[in-house]
Amino acid sequence: MTPRKYLTLGAITVLGAVGDVFLSRGMKDLGNITLANWTQSISALLNPWVAVGTLLLIGFLAGYTSALSWADLTYVLPATSLGYVLVALLSIFFLGEHVTLTRWLGILLVTGGVGFVAGGPSHTSKRERQLIAEGKE
Amino acid sequence: MISDFGFRISDLTTASWFATNLKSEVLNLKWLGMDRRDVYTWGSIALIVIGSTAGEVLIAKAMQRIGDLGELRRRAGVGNAIRAVMTESLFWLGILFMALGYFSLLIGLSWADVSLLQPASASLTFVTNAIAARIFLHERVDARRWFAAVFVAGGVALLAR
Numbered sequence: 001m002t003p004r005k006y007l008t009l010g011a012i013t014v015l016g017a018v019g020d021v022f023l024s025r026g027m028k029d030l031g032n033i034t035l036a037n038w039t040q041s042i043s044a045l046l047n048p049w050v051a052v053g054t055l056l057l058i059g060f061l062a063g064y065t066s067a068l069s070w071a072d073l074t075y076v077l078p079a080t081s082l083g084y085v086l087v088a089l090l091s092i093f094f095l096g097e098h099v100t101l102t103r104w105l106g107i108l109l110v111t112g113g114v115g116f117v118a119g120g121p122s123h124t125s126k127r128e129r130q131l132i133a134e135g136k137e
Numbered sequence: 138m139i140s141d142f143g144f145r146i147s148d149l150t151t152a153s154w155f156a157t158n159l160k161s162e163v164l165n166l167k168w169l170g171m172d173r174r175d176v177y178t179w180g181s182i183a184l185i186v187i188g189s190t191a192g193e194v195l196i197a198k199a200m201q202r203i204g205d206l207g208e209l210r211r212r213a214g215v216g217n218a219i220r221a222v223m224t225e226s227l228f229w230l231g232i233l234f235m236a237l238g239y240f241s242l243l244i245g246l247s248w249a250d251v252s253l254l255q256p257a258s259a260s261l262t263f264v265t266n267a268i269a270a271r272i273f274l275h276e277r278v279d280a281r282r283w284f285a286a287v288f289v290a291g292g293v294a295l296l297a298r
Binding site for chain 1: 200203206209222246255262271274277285292293295
């Protein structure tokens with residue numbers, strides 16, 4: 001793992017979280033979408049918050065695709081899970097939602113989970129994959 | 138009034154009234170203690186989980202085939218690295234599932250808060266992904282990663298409260 005790779009993981013975390021919060025902010029302006037008016041989910045893209053959120057999520061996807069080319073999915077997922085904490089914090093400060101003690105406990109557990117994988121190996125080698133595929137491990 | 142088929146028309150009407158009522162009872166899911174908002178919220182969470190698990194596993198599989206993008210970029214240039222991704226069919230199939238997840242998220246967000254929707258779908262996706270990565274990607278999901286998955290899934294479940 002190089003500093004550049006850690007930077008990519010950091011960018012994925014921030015882009016995904018901020019993108020989701022932007023989408024949420026935009027959807028608060030629009031009404032409920034039902035199966036009867038599902039086409040609204042496409043016209044929702046015209047809302048500036050949703051549009052910027054979508055652009056951020058496209059950036060997230062580009063980083064994610066790159067990260068999956070040099071690290072395992074089961075490494076990338078927990079390594080970028082600080083994003084959930086970021087969503088919680090942003091929804092408190094930006095969208096004005098309330099933070100409870102259980103939520104702080106949740107934040108603590110997520111952070112612990114990130115610590116677990118951060119120090120471990122990030123990639124399963126081709127040889128190891130072969131052994132796992134053959135059921136030898 | 139008796140029809141040519143030997144049953145009373147009123148029986149038929151009663152049966153069709155009953156069937157219509159049963160259908161609306163089943164569809165509105167009140168019997169599960171769920172209202173319309175719950176159905177849309179949890180329905181979209183289920184679709185987000187399906188879309189992102191399938192999408193992420195397919196994109197990861199595509200990237201396994203292509204190899205380290207950083208190395209490819211250094212060896213063959215940015216254009217070739219992008220071309221390698223764009224011409225990989227599994228990548229596009231993955232994007233299709235990610236799009237399903239994205240539109241389900243938009244519909245879900247029109248019914249519920251992001252602070253419920255995102256952690257709830259993420260914690261479920263964590264577990265489904267760990268299982269799918271082991272089966273389809275043959276990743277070494279060691280004790281450390283299982284612990285991380287359980288910690289993070291538990292943490293996001295608490296965040297959703």
